[in-house]
Amino acid sequence: QKEVEQNSGPLSVPEGAIASLNCTYSDRVSQSFFWYRQYSGKSPELIMSIYSNGDKEDGRFTAQLNKASQYVSLLIRDSQPSDSATYLCAVNEDTPLVFGKGTRLSVIA
Amino acid sequence: DAGVIQSPRHEVTEMGQEVTLRCKPISGHDYLFWYRQTMMRGLELLIYFNNNVPIDDSGMPEDRFSAKMPNASFSTLKIQPSEPRDSAVYFCASSLRQQETQYFGPGTRLLVL
Numbered sequence: 001q002k003e004v005e006q007n008s009g010p011l012s013v014p015e016g017a018i019a020s021l022n023c024t025y026s027d028r029v030s031q032s033f034f035w036y037r038q039y040s041g042k043s044p045e046l047i048m049s050i051y052s053n054g055d056k057e058d059g060r061f062t063a064q065l066n067k068a069s070q071y072v073s074l075l076i077r078d079s080q081p082s083d084s085a086t087y088l089c090a091v092n093e094d095t096p097l098v099f100g101k102g103t104r105l106s107v108i109a
Numbered sequence: 110d111a112g113v114i115q116s117p118r119h120e121v122t123e124m125g126q127e128v129t130l131r132c133k134p135i136s137g138h139d140y141l142f143w144y145r146q147t148m149m150r151g152l153e154l155l156i157y158f159n160n161n162v163p164i165d166d167s168g169m170p171e172d173r174f175s176a177k178m179p180n181a182s183f184s185t186l187k188i189q190p191s192e193p194r195d196s197a198v199y200f201c202a203s204s205l206r207q208q209e210t211q212y213f214g215p216g217t218r219l220l221v222l
Contacts, residue, residue, distance in 0.1 A: 011192050031208065032208045034210065042215075043200055043213040043214060044213050046210050046211075049210060092207075093208075095206060095207075096140075096154055096157055096165070099152075101152075102158060
């Protein structure tokens with residue numbers, strides 16, 4: 001049974017701070033990793049995808065992947081109240097995505 | 110492209126009634142996925158199709174649930190008979206290839222009384 005684990009939160013950070021979201025996965029051969037953001041009452045939307053070890057930056061977002069330790073993280077710099085949402089980690093190999101249950105982030109103005 | 114389209118957006122029905130949810134994937138996407146999301150269980154994959162063929166329906170909770178994809182632009186998820194524990198948000202998603210980004214529709218909020 002492939003599993004993706006996330007701390008459910010809520011994770012509260014002040015506006016302007018760095019928010020750090022973490023995810024661990026059980027399937028060592030996983031190859032594709034995704035972070036989705038889901039606002040309350042809305043559908044998940046893709047923020048970042050990462051396939052190789054290391055960091056990938058896109059604006060205020062940085063995804064970090066460590067396959068040896070089987071974790072992937074998402075850093076949000078200069079957090080804004082509009083970043084308040086649930087962040088879902090998703091992982092796959094040759095099967096469809098397996099989603100974590102998400103971490104709820106609250107950015108306090 | 111309009112993105113993934115789902116209908117209805119909201120459905121309220123009584124226990125025992127048949128419910129049909131509909132999905133139109135993004136044009137050109139070969140994969141279509143049906144998910145169910147609840148607070149307790151998170152986002153669960155129910156079934157997925159590749160080129161209109163069901164590949165894995167192991168996530169379908171019971172025989173009361175069935176899904177079809179008669180053509181590349183349309184899929185249905187049917188619950189018959191519906192039960193209160195089926196109340197959830199049902200999402201449809203599509204992707205070009207299995208390992209690639211999935212794009213989600215707006216979801217159908219189902220409430221079974």
